[in-house]
Amino acid sequence: MSHSSGFSYAFADLQQLSADVLAYARKQGASACEVDVSEGFGQSVTVRCDAVDTIEYNRDKGVGVTVYAGQRKGYASTSDFSPQALRDTVEAALAIARFTAEDDCAGLADAALMAKDCPDLDLYHPWAIDVAEAIDLARRCEQAAFAADARIDNSEGASVSSQEAHFVSANSLGFMGGYPTSRHYISAAVIAGESEEMQRDDWYSTHRDARQLLAPEIIGRTAAQRAVARLNSRQIKTGDYPVLFEAPLAAGLLASLVHAASGGALYRKSSFLVDHLGRKIMPDFVQISERPHLPGGLASASFDSDGVATRDSEVVTAGVLARYFLSAYTARKLGLQTTGNAGGSHNLIIEPGALDRAGLIKQMGRGLLLTEVLGHGINYVTGDYSRGAAGFWVENGEIAYPVEEITIAGNLRDMFAAIAAVGNDVEVRGSKQTGSILLNKMTVAGA
Incomplete structure (x- = not known):
């Protein structure tokens, strides 16, 4: 695998550092050990009102060591890669382990579940962009926003960021894996003004491969259109109405599902989905899948942070909760098997329906289109x-006027059950992929 000259350490160096840590932990009497070694760097520029606001370079590296002394666990980390610092870190982790209480669920995942190979998931696309080019892109983005509408009279800035990293994860069961990744983005946040009123909005695009980013002009123009559309906002009367979560916000509903169905919340009994495995939580047409191996996916990974191999699976089938999100530790706490989700979910995808945003607005007829939650x-x-919340009031299947200073309320259990449609207007910006989601009703508190 080729590496850009941007990294200070070769991938083989990270592998060697990992092996050294594991060997030293064994020598010091640890019964098991896991180690993560990573290095990353990048640059970000922000232009505000056509002037360069900030130029930032970041470069960081780190080693995290978890050791086990039987059922006792200790963790320590350092950003110093020298042999002495690594030994000190292992010893610090062991000292902590000796003072912690035994936990019968502590320990590495089963050796049989460890990832055996690391398929290339196409996650690494260095962007050879220098600062002058990044500034130019940011300027073009912001200028497009100002040019889009005379009412755009101020800006919080347009930013261009490029990040690269690589890492190795290894443990004393013989697992060692890792790979390089990249992530880039372009964003704009602008302010529209009319008489005394001001409204802000933003838009952004993020990808592993910079060639897939939206053109800066489109991002600027979209941010401008969104800000202007919010001018002359008003409140609405309190009542129960259908609510349409536009795609970027709908991802938040999926995030709530992941949180509630995660091992940590479940074993602590701090989730409304305790004992809901195999139970219906959404309507029949809802299908939610996890696809960890999507090429170029923003949350693709061939293994989780326990080193357990990830695999495609169904989370919600025909509205039924088919599985939880578990790490080796939380699975033991619940008497279940890990699902390869130590560290979170990987490319959660809700099956899109037939309609785009405009189609869902038409289907809703009368209600609230939600574009911001606070x-x-x-x-x-x-x-x-x-x-x-803020958004738009919809009347007769059309946007009537912008709405602000309202509160939406409900219960996630009812909200999941009230999903009426999922749009095909998918915005891929993170680990959750969804179109807009229409809910039959929520309580909206306004004037």
């Missing part, structure tokens, strides 16, 4: 959901 009002124990 605050963190989700209680995962009960499922209660309440957040500040």
Whole structure:
């Protein structure tokens, strides 16, 4: 695998550092050990009102060591790759392990579950962009926003960022894997003004491969159109209405599902989905899959942070919760098998329906199109959901006017059951892929 000259360490160096840590931990009496060695670097520029606002370079590296002394666990980390620092880190982790309580669920995952090979998932696309070019892209992005509408009178800036990293994960069961990754983005946030009123909005594009990013002009123009559309917002009367979560927000509903169905929340009994495996939580047409091996996927991975091989699986089939998201540790706590989700979900995809955003607005007829939510009002124990919101009031299947200073409230259990349609207007920006999601009803508190 070729590496750009940008890394200070060759991949083989990271493998050697991992092997050295494991050998030293064994020598010091650890019964098991896992180690992660990583290095990353990148640059970000921000242009604001056509002037260069910030230029940032980042470069970091780190080693994280987890050791086990029987059923006791200790963790320590360092950013120093010298042999002495690595030995000190192993010793610090062991010292911590000796003072922690025994935990009968502690330990590495089963050797049989470890990833045997690392298929190339096409996650590494260095972007040879120098600072001058990045500034030019950011300027073009922001200028397109200002040119899109005379009411765009200020900007929070346009940014261009390029990041590369590589890592090795290894443990004392003989597992060693790793690969390089990249992630790039272009974003713009602008402010529209009319008489006394001001509204802001933003847009961005992110990919492993910079060639797949939206053109900076499209990003700037979209941010501008979104900000202008929000001018002359008003409140609406309190009531129960259908609510359409536009695609970027709909990903948040999937994130809530992952959180509630994750081992940590389940074994602590702090989730409304405790004991819901095999139970219907959504309508029949809802299919949610995990696809960890998508080429170029923003959350693709051939193994999880336990070193366990990832594999394609169905999370929700015909509305039924088919599995949880478990690491080796949380699986033991629940008396189940790990699902290869130590560290989170990998490319969660909800099957799109036939309609785009405009089609869903038409289907909704009358209700609220949601484009922004604020605050963190989700209680995962009960499922209660309440957040500040903004968006558009829809009347007769058309957007009537912008809405702000409202609160949407419901319960995730009811919200999942109330999914009426999933759009095909998918925005791929992270680990969750979904179109807009229409819910039959939520309580909207306004004037």
